Amino acid sequence: MTGKLLDESAKGVYVIAATPFTESGEVDFDSVDSLTDFYIDQGVHGMTVLGVMGEAPKLTDSEQTELMQRYIKRVGGRVPVIVGVSNPGIDNLAALSKASMDAGAAGVMVAGIGGLKTDEQVLGYFDKVMSKLDDATPVCLQDYPPTTTVYFSNAVINRLITDHPRIKMFKHEDCPGHRKLTALRNAPDTEGVRRVSILTGNGGLYVPQELRRGADGIMTGFAFIGSLVKVYELFAEGKADEAEDLFDLYLPLIRHEQQFGFGLALRKESLRRLGALSCPLARAPGPAMDADDTKELEALFDRLRAKLQDAGEPVPDGI
Amino acid sequence: MTGKLLDESAKGVYVIAATPFTESGEVDFDSVDSLTDFYIDQGVHGMTVLGVMGEAPKLTDSEQTELMQRYIKRVGGRVPVIVGVSNPGIDNLAALSKASMDAGAAGVMVAGIGGLKTDEQVLGYFDKVMSKLDDATPVCLQDYPPTTTVYFSNAVINRLITDHPRIKMFKHEDCPGHRKLTALRNAPDTEGVRRVSILTGNGGLYVPQELRRGADGIMTGFAFIGSLVKVYELFAEGKADEAEDLFDLYLPLIRHEQQFGFGLALRKESLRRLGALSCPLARAPGPAMDADDTKELEALFDRLRAKLQDAGEPVPDGI
Amino acid sequence: MTGKLLDESAKGVYVIAATPFTESGEVDFDSVDSLTDFYIDQGVHGMTVLGVMGEAPKLTDSEQTELMQRYIKRVGGRVPVIVGVSNPGIDNLAALSKASMDAGAAGVMVAGIGGLKTDEQVLGYFDKVMSKLDDATPVCLQDYPPTTTVYFSNAVINRLITDHPRIKMFKHEDCPGHRKLTALRNAPDTEGVRRVSILTGNGGLYVPQELRRGADGIMTGFAFIGSLVKVYELFAEGKADEAEDLFDLYLPLIRHEQQFGFGLALRKESLRRLGALSCPLARAPGPAMDADDTKELEALFDRLRAKLQDAGEPVPDGI
């Protein structure tokens, strides 16, 4: 099966898919299907599976492969699917990349690996990675220092884009990162670097500012992803302020989900309430909510509902 | 000069004071006075000077002392002043503590120091610190892992509170930290620990949730500190939802200022526009805004102004 | 197949086995056999496979399982085999533990996982881990902060030993750690904690001091492992100074191999020259030697040879 490959024109909202588990901790493939349909129903323009938020490091190799295949199959070409393939071993990374492209992925996402410090170490690592990937495999380069502890300078990013034509997309998740985003966005003009797609992360916390600075879209796992789709579309239509008004209604929840590590529990519980998956369990050792957390989340839902109604915006089912 | 000493009943909004510099990088004592008056005019219940945000590590010892004295003198007993005294050397810490109490401070704030890893290392460090402080010096224990890289478990915090009666206040700034806050708040009931004042930080990003969980107040440097004073007071009057409505109007800016490191530049520029200080310079190596950053901040001000007007809330002068 | 299980009386030298690869990066099972025979021929009292130095995170799950089985089969009960099972996911950890015990392992080795900061977080993590392991699975608790970034206080270690009877061995690798070692060694007397086996790591850099402080043995991957076996045995015979004399002859090489990360390349090249494996490749992204490194290593070999001859000690074949 072959889908459309990722290219530099990619834009919109690429949701980072959660990995649903059953109560006993098995991958819940039925919920993989319902979650896929939910995301697509919310209007996402693409999906990213096996990301950090997808608990990929807690899956076995065979679970990773099976899960990736199931997602791609269920999507059925409706939107492009990017597969997170980062791994301590480059051979493993390459094997999952190949399996993903064989299964119909649009591309793979690769981050740095712990221990890379200087620019030359980062460049050297990606040279090794790229030498093991098929020329035809599109790559999204992921810049996520809070988890990877790897820092990419703009010089490094532009050099990687230049040296490796396979890089079609840049996932921007350094924070603070607004100025970096502007410089990267302008690099085609100021430095003659090839223009690639730039999607932003950080849980969506700075979406309006990032879109105003020229990002092509958003890649995050916020449970109410449909709201970001609408924010993106309003921006695309030139209605930036209207977009930010809508964004601000959801900002209290975006901020709440952005709690590092713990946010995953909130996100999965929200997705459960939205009918997207059956069980909010995160695999051990993973976060879990207690009674106070639930009450707090429900209070935020109550407020969101009221504010959406006041604003004449649709209220998501389930909250 | 002796002011009222900090005790366990402290509550409200303790603003973390910026340190104003002139264009040439000297401490701007005139602006220290105007900033003090601004904060008090905004209704703060206390002030914390020489915090991390106050660029204390970039001041000389004598600048620290002189600045602390000037703040305390200008405050003139109108609100309690806490002095941040953390230092790589415990002797230096103790000397500044003594000078601060002599000058009329209400207490001192102490964080952990890099390199403390286990519970026993943290306890051992504070035993050493406390042995060098005068018995009559009230202490605010600061829990700020993003900067200190020291992590306090609740067991450690409760043990410190029990072992050291001088600890009157706990600055809660671990993140995610909601569950920790609840457990600490309940510790007097569940574990018989002495009840101390708990103020929360993290730039104010989670104030409504933290107040609902029982925090006694807020200690942060958000430029629009008057808004948090009002949020606090509405909560104190039992109007939690009204308080959170107001908070949500400021949330886009709170989030914006919360950018680690860079937020200081935004904060000082905002304080300048509010008439609180003359020059927004942060000492080298410090962050600075560029033209895009300024435009972005002004756009957020424009939106804030419009939303405040819509809500019938007063618009701060200067934005 | 069932071997003898690890218990608290374990002592001697447990070598951390390298993982041999072919030139093309496949696991080299023939060299697994020759390496096993080499280690046993050197007199080791036990083997640890799938450790960090064994490049376990760069193997697929099925490679890990197959490699573990091959090692255990080749050892054939001659010495106990401990299997490193640390994994970001506890389910994966438990599955490999079960497979290892089924294959005849003597026990499993478990370290902390990134992100554990306070004592209660560490204790909570191991409670979860232990709840997923079979009661009959002996555990070696690994304390290796340079890689895990997790710090165990003695209070935590003693509590884990008390709460989890499965813990039979402690791998001591905190550094500086001499005082910690002494306190742990004395804990059965001073605190009534169950006495477990303590083996020390850190590449063997402090073996004489650690044995004098009461360690039961050594767990490291030093290529000239036979020298440490002899050092251990001399100590056991009460000839501590003679043991340290021998140790000091090898110290320049121990120090050389101890270079973090890069040491693996030196170690595998040394093992190749000793005839223990065919190809010194470390899997990507792994360290590799250049011409200067080779010359430097050979110079150290030349000096070692001369010093051993002067001292009337046997010279290892191949260097």
Place this chain on the structure above:
Amino acid sequence: MTGKLLDESAKGVYVIAATPFTESGEVDFDSVDSLTDFYIDQGVHGMTVLGVMGEAPKLTDSEQTELMQRYIKRVGGRVPVIVGVSNPGIDNLAALSKASMDAGAAGVMVAGIGGLKTDEQVLGYFDKVMSKLDDATPVCLQDYPPTTTVYFSNAVINRLITDHPRIKMFKHEDCPGHRKLTALRNAPDTEGVRRVSILTGNGGLYVPQELRRGADGIMTGFAFIGSLVKVYELFAEGKADEAEDLFDLYLPLIRHEQQFGFGLALRKESLRRLGALSCPLARAPGPAMDADDTKELEALFDRLRAKLQDAGEPVPDGI
């Protein structure tokens, strides 16, 4: 008072001076004098004061200044003195630099500051630093990642050397760092970079390898610094193997002192026994030896004495 300024031809052993305190924690100026004389008597070619090992961050600004002046005065031009001036604030750094040069220092030593990640951040920081220093101030650039958490690539180092003619010396202390050292040493030939002096650190653990790779000398605080002077001189005379023989006699102690953080206590106690200072206290929070540590150190001294006598080498007085 003006001494000879540091230039690119510097070589030999620059000892990093300890800071002696009295039992009550005051700077012990008498011991500053005796320590200075001791170092010079040991034959050092230069001294570095106010380094990390000199506990500079635990001194007040005025103590730093007074200590620096005392050292320089006592040295009296017999050897060049480099002053460590690293500071969280660049203004403080510049002020201490100026005071040092005014007092007769040969140059200043500057390291990176926490938070610098990418090459461009490192370059940007040093541009700011250099812009605040007098053109005539010679600089030793210090590369010490274990403490600073800043990593310099060779590209960055060569760029800094090129951009800033004031940089006369490079303190090499990255580890593993042998390959880096070789590339830096060759850079004048391979890349046309100005040749600067390269001294190596890491407690001296790799001195023979580093001298063979072209280092111009050693900058470390090893208590038995005279042994490294002799090692250096033998190398300079072309007697590399003889030099390494002597080095290996001291290697057990070098390794022992190299224990991160704790090594300072060992070093000061050794200096006390050598008659160089009166009291081994490190300022709080600093390391201290216990009875086991003392016994262990004495056992190492006993062994050293015996080995030196066997080798016909002089035994330092006091051990």
